[in-house]
Amino acid sequence: MTLIYLIVALGLSAGLFLNRNRRAAYLITTLFLLVQWAFTLYVGFHLRTADSLYFTYDALGFLLLVTLSVVALPAALHSALYIERHQETSASRGIYLGSLVVLITAIGAGYLANHIAVVWIFTEITTLSASALIYHHRNKLALEGTWKYVFICALSISFVFIGILFLSLSLHYAGSTDLSWANLQANSASLDPFWLKLAWLFIFTGFTAKLGLVPMFTAGIDAKDTAPGPAGALLASVLMNLGFVGVFRFYTVVAHTSLHHWVGVVTGAAAFLSVFVAAAYMIRVRNVKRMFAYSGVEHMGLVMLGVVAGGVGYYAAILHIILHAFVKSSLFFQYNQLYRVYQSKSISYMGGYFRIAPAGALVLLLGFLSAAAIPPSGMFVSEWLIFRSLLEARLILPLVGVALLLTMILWAFGRNIFRILFLPPAMAEMPPASPAPAWESASQFILLALAVYLGFFPPDGFVDLIRESVSLLP
Amino acid sequence: MADVLLITFLITLFYMAIANRLMTYVKVLAFQGVLLFFVVFIQLSEINLLNLVLILLETIIFKSVAVPVFLAYLLRRNQITREAEPFLPNFISLLIVTAIVVVTFLLSNYIHDTHLDKLFFVVALSTLFTGLYLIATRRKIITHVMGYMVVENGVFVLSLAVGNEMPMLVNLGIMLDIFASVLILGIFLNKIGDVFRDVDVDQLSNLKDI
Numbered sequence: 277m278t279l280i281y282l283i284v285a286l287g288l289s290a291g292l293f294l295n296r297n298r299r300a301a302y303l304i305t306t307l308f309l310l311v312q313w314a315f316t317l318y319v320g321f322h323l324r325t326a327d328s329l330y331f332t333y334d335a336l337g338f339l340l341l342v343t344l345s346v347v348a349l350p351a352a353l354h355s356a357l358y359i360e361r362h363q364e365t366s367a368s369r370g371i372y373l374g375s376l377v378v379l380i381t382a383i384g385a386g387y388l389a390n391h392i393a394v395v396w397i398f399t400e401i402t403t404l405s406a407s408a409l410i411y412h413h414r415n416k417l418a419l420e421g422t423w424k425y426v427f428i429c430a431l432s433i434s435f436v437f438i439g440i441l442f443l444s445l446s447l448h449y450a451g452s453t454d455l456s457w458a459n460l461q462a463n464s465a466s467l468d469p470f471w472l473k474l475a476w477l478f479i480f481t482g483f484t485a486k487l488g489l490v491p492m493f494t495a496g497i498d499a500k501d502t503a504p505g506p507a508g509a510l511l512a513s514v515l516m517n518l519g520f521v522g523v524f525r526f527y528t529v530v531a532h533t534s535l536h537h538w539v540g541v542v543t544g545a546a547a548f549l550s551v552f553v554a555a556a557y558m559i560r561v562r563n564v565k566r567m568f569a570y571s572g573v574e575h576m577g578l579v580m581l582g583v584v585a586g587g588v589g590y591y592a593a594i595l596h597i598i599l600h601a602f603v604k605s606s607l608f609f610q611y612n613q614l615y616r617v618y619q620s621k622s623i624s625y626m627g628g629y630f631r632i633a634p635a636g637a638l639v640l641l642l643g644f645l646s647a648a649a650i651p652p653s654g655m656f657v658s659e660w661l662i663f664r665s666l667l668e669a670r671l672i673l674p675l676v677g678v679a680l681l682l683t684m685i686l687w688a689f690g691r692n693i694f695r696i697l698f699l700p701p702a703m704a705e706m707p708p709a710s711p712a713p714a715w716e717s718a719s720q721f722i723l724l725a726l727a728v729y730l731g732f733f734p735p736d737g738f739v740d741l742i743r744e745s746v747s748l749l750p
Numbered sequence: 751m752a753d754v755l756l757i758t759f760l761i762t763l764f765y766m767a768i769a770n771r772l773m774t775y776v777k778v779l780a781f782q783g784v785l786l787f788f789v790v791f792i793q794l795s796e797i798n799l800l801n802l803v804l805i806l807l808e809t810i811i812f813k814s815v816a817v818p819v820f821l822a823y824l825l826r827r828n829q830i831t832r833e834a835e836p837f838l839p840n841f842i843s844l845l846i847v848t849a850i851v852v853v854t855f856l857l858s859n860y861i862h863d864t865h866l867d868k869l870f871f872v873v874a875l876s877t878l879f880t881g882l883y884l885i886a887t888r889r890k891i892i893t894h895v896m897g898y899m900v901v902e903n904g905v906f907v908l909s910l911a912v913g914n915e916m917p918m919l920v921n922l923g924i925m926l927d928i929f930a931s932v933l934i935l936g937i938f939l940n941k942i943g944d945v946f947r948d949v950d951v952d953q954l955s956n957l958k959d960i
Contacts, residue, residue, distance in 0.1 A: 393922055420954050426937060430930040434905050437926055441908050444916055453916050498957045561959040
């Protein structure tokens with residue numbers, strides 16, 4: 277079924293690339309969303325089965341696939357609004373929507389892949405499609421962002437590939453050549469530790485470009501800054517989850533070996549540094565989009581800290597990336613309306629947004645409260661669980677450090693958001709009120725409400741699925 | 751025989767560290783492609799014929815002809831000045847590349863592996879880190895591309911070390927090689943060269959937080 281889905285999606289995207297008719301373009305995109313949801317439901321009804329040789333419909337893959345399909349709907353809607361507003365040529369519209377379809381498909385397939393090389397291939401494809409989206413504006417800044425993104429991502433997929441080679445050497449000791457996750461898991465006791473160490477270093481470093489952690493996070497920041505808002509929403513939420521899937525599934529294998537502690541230290545250090553870097557940049561950043569992107573770095577750092585701490589941290593990490601995807605994408609969707617009012621990305625030119633567009637301002641406020649994990653945000657629950665797991669793992673020093681850094685981030689993030697909402701613009705006149713219609717914020721409210729609902733009143737099925745996705749961990 | 755070729759490969763890295771002109775880099779890349787061609791020919795003896803031919807074609811046509819010719823074309827087309835303009839003096843570059851090779855040699859002492867020829871490991875990792883070093887210390891964007899090609903060659907050498915058992919990984923490596931090179935070179939050809947006339951990395955600093 278996955279193969280059929282991939283072929284259909286590829287056909288639809290090819291249609292979008294070639295098509296020059298406006299109506300047909302939106303029709304094909306709608307068709308793709310239907311296919312995407314049909315596939316998601318199919319996966320839901322066939323959970324725990326293998327499919328098309330290289331795909332397994334497991335709990336983690338399904339959860340993230342649903343997240344992707346949910347975010348894909350407003351992403352398509354806002355993309356259409358964006359295209360209409362900017363009077364795109366038919367060619368650039370085709371490239372944009374076609375790349376969007378390829379990106380969503382590749383991310384979904386990457387979630388479900390049961391073989392490390394297949395995850396790697398789909399990660400490559402996301403680089404290709406994302407770069408087309410980042411280059412959408414075709415100006416100098418977009419070019420710079422695209423070049424940096426492509427270059428860093430090309431380097432990091434080479435890194436992942438080197439890691440896979442080391443992993444295959446490590447697997448020699450088990451007398452096997454099958455690099456599927458299940459086989460790695462089954463042979464985890466006989467993997468050679470030396471090669472496995474090298475494999476972890478390279479694979480983890482490689483995936484941080486997508487996951488948004490130290491050391492490769494920079495490319496992602498530039499990409500989210502230069503890509504159009506709706507595409508940036510995908511890059512900042514579901515694409516980061518693809519990086520998480522790569523790291524997390526490998527971590528599940530490594531956690532059963534003698535290297536568990538060492539890997540925990542390395543990953544924990546990278547995660548802590550990510551939160552630190554995010555705090556340092558958040559304090560001085562003036563560009564709203566980059567501020568959102570750095571907030572993503574902080575959250576992924578927290579997620580990996582949860583994974584490293586173990587125990588309830590595993591559960592919290594999965595919950596956190598799902599909620600983060602909803603919250604962060606809604607902030608990016610809202611960004612375009614903000615830009616429409618102020619015609620600038622810089623906070624210095626923004627202010628008094630509450631008076632101009634109350635609905636949009638409410639999205640920003642609630643989005644900020646959610647991202648900062650202040651109750652009633654759903655992320656409060658997951659972040660609290662992450663802290664509890666750190667406490668239970670006796671990681672007091674990192675816990676105190678992260679708490680301090682989070683306070684700084686909260687202050688910087690809050691200061692900027694409240695300035696946009698309530699104070700008059702610092703470096704410009706108050707712009708004439710020409711906000712986007714309030715209904716364009718509706719999808720953001722739904723996403724934010726979903727995050728609250730899943731955080732505080734998670735349905736039983738949802739909890740079971742998360743439990744199941746972390747059940748392989750010790 | 752493969753050992754001689756691999757050691758020659760290692761020597762080309764030292765040469766790259768002190769090369770001044772961009773055309774020298776291009777020629778060294780082409781030479782590395784030829785070396786890899788022979789290494790593949792000797793090393794991958796247990797692989798099936800069709801696959802072997804594919805890999806050989808990739809090394810000789812793609813690595814040693816297509817990419818260098820294309821790079822030379824880019825140099826001419828964008829009228830890039832012929833100096834590599836490193837940030838550090840050549841002598842220090844040479845020292846650092848030597849240090850990289852020595853460290854990977856020392857690291858290889860930890861390997862107690864009968865499956866793997868240590869020399870492959872040393873050459874692959876040295877090439878990888880030399881490539882990264884070239885990327886980090888050269889001013890022009892085109893030298894970043896060349897550094898990336900060096901990294902790719904390192905990856906290729908490593909994939910050869912496990913090539914007999916897992917030919918699929920070599921093929922994946924080739925796929926990566928072609929995919930990434932085409933993507934990077936394509937962007938460079940189409941856009942970077944035209945928009946950023948003097949192709950320095952200093953110009954790629956407009957994306958800022960403030």
